[in-house]
């Protein structure tokens with residue numbers, strides 16, 4: 269099982285769109301995929317379920333909010349009990365033996381995130397507070413070790429555009445981090461800062477783990493940046509437009525994060541109106557031949573799944 273956090277605390281850069289479409293393409297290639305919606309905006313969940321469905325079938329019982337909402341996440345409900353299988357997208361996988369499952373989110377997760385952070389205090393001894401730090405930050409990582417998750421090939425975690433405690437639990441749980449970004453000044457400016465913040469979290473976590481007393485079951489973490497994937501790229505004559513090309517090159521040359529060769533093109537036809545059909549746009553468009561956007565996205569899937577050593581026999 270490979271666990272990948274899809275994160276960038278810049279909002280609106282295409283995290284959720286990438287998570288939904290990459291998950292769907294991986295499932296169509298025969299992989300068993302679990303998507304985890306950790307964003308209170310709940311956009312990933314609404315990419316697969318209608319708002320009515322969410323209200324009637326998911327809201328009270330089957331959302332990640334329930335899991336985080338305890339003195340220690342997971343005390344009241346186990347993560348695996350929250351998994352749902354969205355029908356429309358799975359029907360659209362055709363003959364594939366793959367599957368796409370989801371742990372839905374809840375708009376109220378925002379309050380839980382703040383409460384969780386407050387719970388980091390509350391112990392008086394140094395060992396106690398380190399233990400609490402490890403237990404809270406490591407909660408998702410521990411929960412994903414449940415044997416009921418072991419059949420999944422790939423877990424994609426759609427993070428909220430912030431560096432709150434819930435996002436940090438995703439980073440601790442992940443072996444890999446994928447960073448969607450737009451090729452513009454403000455988006456590229458924050459990338460090194462993001463890498464620095466992740467490194468700081470990893471360092472603190474491992475420092476507490478190494479301070480043996482009270483580290484419990486937690487081992488060291490070492491999430492690796494798969495890279496930045498540029499999204500909403502405007503293509504002209506088969507190339508990114510000049511202004512965007514310059515930002516992509518700049519990050520390529522000067523940033524501490526690797527840049528993926530593949531990009532996601534700007535296409536409202538393919539990536540707009542997420543959710544209405546419950547089937548990610550790339551899957552809907554894949555029936556057409558000679559669709560450049562589909563081809564590009566397939567290359568991206570090759571690159572990401574290849575780096576995760578998940579390509580090959582699954583097609």
Ligand SMILES: Nc1ncnc2c1ncn2[C@@H]1O[C@H](COP(=O)(O)OP(=O)(O)OP(=O)(O)O)[C@@H](O)[C@H]1O
Pocket residue numbers: 278279280281282283284285286307309311427428429499500501532533534535536539540541542
């Ligand atoms: N490649 C694309 N081409 C055209 N539109 C896109 C593309 N990718 C995403 N969009 C659109 O841009 C908007 C933002 O995308 P998305 O919700 O995936 O970003 P996000 O990073 O998850 O946002 P947030 O930070 O709010 O969670 C959405 O309306 C989506 O439909």
Ligand SMILES: [Mg+2]
Pocket residue numbers: 283284285307309311312426427
């Ligand atoms: Mg999002």
